[in-house]
Amino acid sequence: MHGPTRQSVTVTDPIVARTRDELAEALSRGENESAVVMTMGALHEGHRALMRAARDEVGTGGTVIVTVFVNPLQFGPGEDFDRYPRTFDADRAMCADEGVDVVFAPATDELYPHGEPQVTVAPGPLGAELEGAVRPGHFSGVLTVVAKLLNLTVPSYALFGEKDYQQLTLVRRMVADLELPYEIVGVPTVREADGLALSSRNRYLSAGERTAALVLSRALLAGADAAAGGPDAVLAAARAELDREPDAVAVDYLELRAADLAPDPRHGPARLLVAARAGATRLIDNIAVDLP
Ligand SMILES: Nc1ncnc2c1ncn2[C@@H]1O[C@H](COP(=O)(O)OP(=O)(O)OP(=O)(O)O)[C@@H](O)[C@H]1O
Numbered sequence: 623m624h625g626p627t628r629q630s631v632t633v634t635d636p637i638v639a640r641t642r643d644e645l646a647e648a649l650s651r652g653e654n655e656s657a658v659v660m661t662m663g664a665l666h667e668g669h670r671a672l673m674r675a676a677r678d679e680v681g682t683g684g685t686v687i688v689t690v691f692v693n694p695l696q697f698g699p700g701e702d703f704d705r706y707p708r709t710f711d712a713d714r715a716m717c718a719d720e721g722v723d724v725v726f727a728p729a730t731d732e733l734y735p736h737g738e739p740q741v742t743v744a745p746g747p748l749g750a751e752l753e754g755a756v757r758p759g760h761f762s763g764v765l766t767v768v769a770k771l772l773n774l775t776v777p778s779y780a781l782f783g784e785k786d787y788q789q790l791t792l793v794r795r796m797v798a799d800l801e802l803p804y805e806i807v808g809v810p811t812v813r814e815a816d817g818l819a820l821s822s823r824n825r826y827l828s829a830g831e832r833t834a835a836l837v838l839s840r841a842l843l844a845g846a847d848a849a850a851g852g853p854d855a856v857l858a859a860a861r862a863e864l865d866r867e868p869d870a871v872a873v874d875y876l877e878l879r880a881a882d883l884a885p886d887p888r889h890g891p892a893r894l895l896v897a898a899r900a901g902a903t904r905l906i907d908n909i910a911v912d913l914p
């Protein structure tokens with residue numbers, strides 16, 4: 623009898639492209655479909671889910687690209703651009719683990735060689751609501767860099783997490799309104815076992831703030847569970863959960879929107895969204911709600 627044999631797994635390092643020329647050279651090697659996952663680095667299991675979904679889209683013969691770029695254009699003054707976690711070695715290791723083919727990690731002046739761009743993408747009215755109301759200019763910065771990264775990576779698919787639901791919605795709208803030839807794929811939110819949505823910013827939280835932050839997912843679940851009672855019941859149930867611990871977090875908004883984020887949904891698929899600060903850390907989360 624033979625004992626168990628250990629299967630050896632070969633992990634191939636992805637090509638790391640720092641310039642647009644290196645990216646073009648790396649992409650010229652792949653002949654099949656490609657998929658891109660755009661990130662700001664500090665990768666976690668949510669990003670891993672996006673990489674796996676990307677691989678599912680293109681298969682083993684396709685090319686999976688991960689971009690790592692902390693985009694200054696989407697940060698306002700006083701936000702955390704300077705202290706945003708930069709963990710490139712660990713990020714590259716996760717990409718290798720997931721069989722990612724190409725990591726595009728440009729410096730700021732590679733992507734913005736003429737400084738701040740003169741021509742940017744206007745996100746429309748939704749860009750000034752919810753996150754956009756708290757972070758003016760944020761979605762113009764996001765959509766501008768997403769458009770640039772789409773056009774540099776030229777993927778068949780681009781994957782975005784539902785955790786940033788407004789971002790996903792606006793990216794879909796940009797692609798539709800500007801006739802961009804890319805398919806946008808949304809990926810469900812990955813959570814810790816206790817419900818907290820994974821986020822690179824979770825690492826800013828103290829133990830007490832992390833516990834306090836759990837009120838967000840509890841409020842969303844309470845809201846979704848109350849869907850049979852209609853929109854007012856959803857909001858009341860979520861609000862009651864937040865009010866149970868008034869000092870846990872400082873809520874920026876709790877809103878129920880249609881699935882496309884139009885205001886005041888009455889029936890059908892809707893989305894309950896929340897944003898709050900736990901200490902100095904801003905967190906967002908959302909959940910699907912099925913209104914009768
Ligand atoms: N928990 C998650 N589940 C699924 N997708 C996620 C999750 N967290 C982030 N993503 C997605 O990963 C992509 C890159 O996001 P990003 O690098 O900003 O990570 P993040 O954790 O959202 O960081 P931040 O803390 O800055 O919000 C986005 O499409 C985002 O929606």
Ligand SMILES: CC(C)(CO)[C@@H](O)C(=O)[O-]
Pocket residue numbers: 660661662691693696764767768786789
């Ligand atoms: C899409 C994105 C990578 C653009 O900088 C960023 O907004 C993010 O990480 O969600």
Ligand code: BAL
Pocket residue numbers: 696786789
């Ligand atoms: N995850 C969204 C990017 C940002 O907060 O700037």
